[in-house]
Amino acid sequence: MWRYVARRLLQMVPVLLMVTMMVYSLMLAIPGDPARALVGPGESLDEEQLALIRKEHHLDEPMIVQYGIWLSRALSGDLGRSTQNQRPVAEELRTRAAVTLQFGIVAWIFAVLIAVPAGIVSAVYRGKAVDYVATILSIGGVAIPNFWLGVMSILLFGVKLGWLPAQGYVDITEDPIEGLRHMALPAFALGITSCALIMRQSRSAMLEVLAQDYVRTARAKGLRAFQVIWIHALRNALLPVVTVFGLQTGRIFAGAVVIETLFGIPGMGQFMVQAIFARDFMAVQGAVLVMALAVLIANLATDLVYAWLDPRIRYDE
Amino acid sequence: MSDLAADATMQKPRHPAMQVLVKVLAIPQAAFGVVIIALTLLAAVSAPLIVPYDAEAMDFDNLLTGFTSSHWLGTDQMGRDTLARLIVGAQVALMVSLGAVGIGVVLGVPLGLAAVYFRGFVDDIIMRMMDALVVFPSLLIAVGLAAAMGGSLGTVILAIGIANVPWMARVIRSQGLTIRELDYVAAAEAGGMSHLRIIFAHILPNSVAPVIVQSTLSMGYAVLTEAALGFIGVGIQPPTPTWGNMLQQAFPMLDQQPMLSVVPGLAIFVLVLAFNFVGDGLRDVLDPRLKGVIH
Numbered sequence: 001m002w003r004y005v006a007r008r009l010l011q012m013v014p015v016l017l018m019v020t021m022m023v024y025s026l027m028l029a030i031p032g033d034p035a036r037a038l039v040g041p042g043e044s045l046d047e048e049q050l051a052l053i054r055k056e057h058h059l060d061e062p063m064i065v066q067y068g069i070w071l072s073r074a075l076s077g078d079l080g081r082s083t084q085n086q087r088p089v090a091e092e093l094r095t096r097a098a099v100t101l102q103f104g105i106v107a108w109i110f111a112v113l114i115a116v117p118a119g120i121v122s123a124v125y126r127g128k129a130v131d132y133v134a135t136i137l138s139i140g141g142v143a144i145p146n147f148w149l150g151v152m153s154i155l156l157f158g159v160k161l162g163w164l165p166a167q168g169y170v171d172i173t174e175d176p177i178e179g180l181r182h183m184a185l186p187a188f189a190l191g192i193t194s195c196a197l198i199m200r201q202s203r204s205a206m207l208e209v210l211a212q213d214y215v216r217t218a219r220a221k222g223l224r225a226f227q228v229i230w231i232h233a234l235r236n237a238l239l240p241v242v243t244v245f246g247l248q249t250g251r252i253f254a255g256a257v258v259i260e261t262l263f264g265i266p267g268m269g270q271f272m273v274q275a276i277f278a279r280d281f282m283a284v285q286g287a288v289l290v291m292a293l294a295v296l297i298a299n300l301a302t303d304l305v306y307a308w309l310d311p312r313i314r315y316d317e
Numbered sequence: 318m319s320d321l322a323a324d325a326t327m328q329k330p331r332h333p334a335m336q337v338l339v340k341v342l343a344i345p346q347a348a349f350g351v352v353i354i355a356l357t358l359l360a361a362v363s364a365p366l367i368v369p370y371d372a373e374a375m376d377f378d379n380l381l382t383g384f385t386s387s388h389w390l391g392t393d394q395m396g397r398d399t400l401a402r403l404i405v406g407a408q409v410a411l412m413v414s415l416g417a418v419g420i421g422v423v424l425g426v427p428l429g430l431a432a433v434y435f436r437g438f439v440d441d442i443i444m445r446m447m448d449a450l451v452v453f454p455s456l457l458i459a460v461g462l463a464a465a466m467g468g469s470l471g472t473v474i475l476a477i478g479i480a481n482v483p484w485m486a487r488v489i490r491s492q493g494l495t496i497r498e499l500d501y502v503a504a505a506e507a508g509g510m511s512h513l514r515i516i517f518a519h520i521l522p523n524s525v526a527p528v529i530v531q532s533t534l535s536m537g538y539a540v541l542t543e544a545a546l547g548f549i550g551v552g553i554q555p556p557t558p559t560w561g562n563m564l565q566q567a568f569p570m571l572d573q574q575p576m577l578s579v580v581p582g583l584a585i586f587v588l589v590l591a592f593n594f595v596g597d598g599l600r601d602v603l604d605p606r607l608k609g610v611i612h
Contacts, residue, residue, distance in 0.1 A: 011445075018449035029465035037465075143537065143590040145544050148582035151568060159572050254456035258545045262568075273549050276464045284464035292452045299452070 004307060008300060019296060020074065023289045024067050030281065035059055037281045039083060079286035084278045089286040093268060097290065100267035102172060103190070103260070104252050106183050111191035111198060112241055119202030120237055123210060124229060134199060141196025147258045150189035154262075157185060169265045186263040190255050194248045201240030209236045239309060246302030250295040340602040347598025353591035361408040370398035372405040373556045381574040390580055393563075394570055399580055402558035406581065409559045410588065413474055413543040414536035417455075420478025422532060425485025430516050430524075432486065433493035444490070447483035455480030455542045463551040470553050473546055477539045488531045492524040526603040530596055537592030544585050560585050 030037045035053045039045065045053075054060050058069050073079075079089040122134035158166030165182050172179030209215060218228045257269035264270070268287050275283035331339075341347045360367065369389070370376075376396030383391045390399035432443040453461075459476035466472060496502065497520065505515045540560075546552030547561015548568075555562050560581040567577035 014445050015448045015452075018446055019452055022449060022453070023461070026461045026465050029462055031466055139593070140586075140590070143586055143593055145541050145582060145585050145589075147545055147548050148564060148578075148585065151564065151571065151578050151582065155571055155575050155578065159575075250452065250454040250457075254454035254545075257456060257460060258549055261549045272460055273551065276460065276551050279464075281464055284461060288453075288457055288461045291457055295452045295454075 001307065005304060008303060012296070012300060016293075016296065019292050020071055020289065021067065023285060023292060024070055026285055026288070027281075037279065038080075074289065079289070080282035082275070082283045083280045084275065084283070089283050092271065092283070093286055093290055096266060096268045096271045099169065099171075099265060100253075100256050100260070100269060103183065103186065103265060103267055104256060106172070106180075107187040107191035107252065108194065108245070110187045111195035115195045115198035116202050116237060116241065119199045120206050120229065120234070122199070123203045123206035126207065134203070138196040138199045138203075141192045141199075144192065146189050146192055146255050147262050149192055150186065150259055150262050153185045153188060167264045169263075186259050186265060189262075190252065190259045193251065193255070194244060197244045197248065198241055201244060202237040205240050206237045239306075242302055242305050242309060246299050246306075249298035249302075253291045253295060337599070337602055341595065341598045344598045344601065346594040350591035350594030350598065353587055354595065357407050357588055357591075358411060360404050361411050364404050364408055368398075368401040368404050370401045372397065372401040372558050374398075381570065381577070383574065383576060391574065391576055393566060393574075393577055397558075399563075399577065402563055403560070403581065403584055406558050406560040406563060406584070407588075409470070409553060409557065410540050410543060410585075412470070413477065414539040414592075416474035417477035417481055417539040418532045418535050420475065421481025421485045421535060422528065424478075425482040426489050426521075426528060428482070429486035429489035430493060430520060432490050433497050434512065434516050434520060436497075440490075443486070447486050450479070451483040451487075453480060455538075456545055459542065459546050460551060463546075468546065468551045468554055470557075473543055473552050477542050480542075481535050481539075484531060484535065485528060488527045489524050492527050493520050496520050496523045530600045530603060533592055533596035533599055537589040537596070540585060540589050540592070544581075 027034055033050070035050050035057070036045070038057055039053060058066050061069070077090050079093070081087065082089050082092055085092075118134050118137075122131045125131050154166040157164045164184050166185065168182055170178040170182045172183065215228055219225070223231075253269070256267060257272055259265070260267045260269035261273045268291065272284055272287045274280075275287070342351060374397065376392065376398075379388065379392050379396045381392060381394055382388050385391070388398050388400070390403065392398055393402075428443050428447070432440040455477045458480050459473060462472045462476050502515060502519055505519055510518075543552060543559065544561035544564065547559045547563075548565045550562070550565055552561055553559045555566070563581040564578060567574075567581070570577055
């Protein structure tokens with residue numbers, strides 16, 4: 001196991017380098033003079049000032065040197081300054097990452113809490129009405145645009161019924177009830193795809209388990225159906241949750257960009273979209289880097305948890 | 318299923334693609350998917366003939382009409398006809414999904430094939446690159462590119478296309494790994510066939526099934542991503558109507574004319590559902606072992 005962990009960490013190094021290179025190379029996609037893009041719009045600069053900016057960002061150096069300087073700065077936590085408010089991008093991202101993290105976790109918990117029991121019930125009552133309803137919902141959940149579901153839930157619960165706030169954000173750690181009330185609709189919209197995928201996977205995992213000998217043995221020795229399902233089989237139904245987590249972290253972040261914008265949640269995603277409209281390139285680049293690294297770490301964590309949960313998987317050759 | 322297989326063997330041999338189509342159409346959901354995609358394609362191609370109004374023409378006498386006999390799906394806050402915009406939006410949705418999957422296939426398949434065939438160092442380099450690329454969801458790439466060069470049809474297709482590359486490469490690699498070990502590849506090598514010929518004559522044709530399945534499913538995902546980008550305003554820019562930017566413009570009108578938000582969303586939902594159904598159907602027909610491998 002430890003050898004596997006060490007090998008996995010070692011493999012991360014080249015991947016990490018390539019990820020930073022890809023983020024940096026976004027700069028290459030800027031048409032025209034990158035110096036102008038770095039200061040943002042609305043600033044009229046003469047040649048002398050532009051030359052100064054080029055020097056400051058080492059734009060006159062060869063590409064590989066520029067990248068090296070950018071990387072070493074990024075490693076020490078310097079992602080440049082936002083042209084919107086002149087604050088350091090890293091500082092801004094830290095506050096907003098906390099919001100996005102909270103939002104993502106609530107969405108994730110919501111997805112798991114609905115999907116796992118639904119998947120189990122659907123497997124236990126296979127072929128019954130409950131199973132059909134759950135299956136239809138899980139098929140629909142993957143195809144529905146999450147932001148549109150957000151819009152529709154605003155229409156129903158916010159506009160028509162007026163039960164839940166349709167905009168804004170309250171920190172859950174400060175006011176749990178209001179926080180959750182504000183989080184309910186966005187978390188529902190963000191979590192729906194993951195929810196559908198987990199439901200589908202835990203249903204098939206559960207079906208497989210229910211056909212196993214040890215479940216039959218447990219039943220034969222007189223355990224109640226309830227005990228058999230929740231004690232013996234649940235552990236196995238949880239494995240797909242881990243798999244889906246690995247596959248979905250990236251999509252949760254991507255989804256957060258849209259859902260935060262829709263619901264006015266001041267997270268990294270909203271920051272990114274605002275930065276695009278403000279032509280604040282460094283801010284977008286920093287946010288893309290942070291999100292990509294978060295996905296990378298989540299993927300690693302998934303592999304490790306998986307190895308730990310499922311002893312059948314042998315990683316040491 | 319077994320009946321169908323028996324039928325297929327009894328009839329005179331048909332083109333393989335035809336056989337696949339017949340089997341796919343026998344699955345009800347997949348048949349539904351094929352019909353929806355065909356209708357969307359038909360509407361998109363014949364758009365100039367069938368659009369009831371100019372999709373970008375404003376009509377300030379008919380604002381937010383709701384469903385009427387002259388505007389079947391109503392008009393928006395600038396009096397533009399929703400049905401016309403929906404049809405033009407379908408063109409964009411299909412262009413994006415075809416273009417993005419095309420980029421994914423054209424770049425991802427050769428990379429995957431090279432990784433499989435040359436193994437060792439080449440395989441390591443290519444697959445580590447794919448590992449790095451896979452970390453970026455298509456939306457993130459699109460947002461990054463939009464920040465650098467602005468949102469446009471080209472940026473959106475490029476971004477979603479790049480995000481497709483690692484998935485295609487992985488799919489063809491995992492399929493190719495088994496084929497690479499088969500005797501006929503060894504025989505071809507021993508017979509002095511060139512690398513390129515072995516790859517294109519032997520490995521590629523036998524690895525094509527999962528690529529087709531993955532492409533179909535990716536098309537649905539491309540439609541979703543394009544819509545999300547349009548909705549936050551960094552995708553294809555107005556006045557060109559896309560399903561995503563229609564939803565963006567409809568959102569402020571949500572309490573006055575909710576149907577403006579309902580209609581494009583339903584269109585996206587149904588088309589994505591159709592791609593998923595066809596993808597699942599193709600997977601079941603082409604290679605049932607892939608169940609659970611491709612999401």
